[in-house]
Amino acid sequence: MQRIRTAAAIPVEAVVVSRIEPPAYVRIAEKAKHLRELGMSDKAIARAIGVSDKTVAKAISLAADAPASLPAGRGPRLASRRERCRLRPPRETARKRKLANDRRRF
Secondary structure, three states, rough: OOOOOOOOHHHOOOOOOOOOOHHHHHHHHHHHHHHHHOOOOOOHHHHHHOOHHHHHHHHHHHHHHHOOOOOOOOOOOOOOOOHHHHHHHOOOOOHHHHHHHHHHHO
């Protein structure tokens, strides 16, 4: 009878690489900020660097908020859409406004 090998008994070797490339907006933040200070528009900066104008806008806002040196690694964590919705107060719907107006009349 042959023994069954479990996962704990199987020898495994792995190389762990912790080099994570930062996003494009983090890499171009200082250069985009410098070009903006020279008077270039987001679209002109985007064409010069080779990214989209939205990436340039994100990079410039990061550079404006960041201290003199950018953070190493992935950069700051941005709030997800779900988190932004939780932070924003709910909008009053048209139905609720109509009900409130009807109640005021009586």
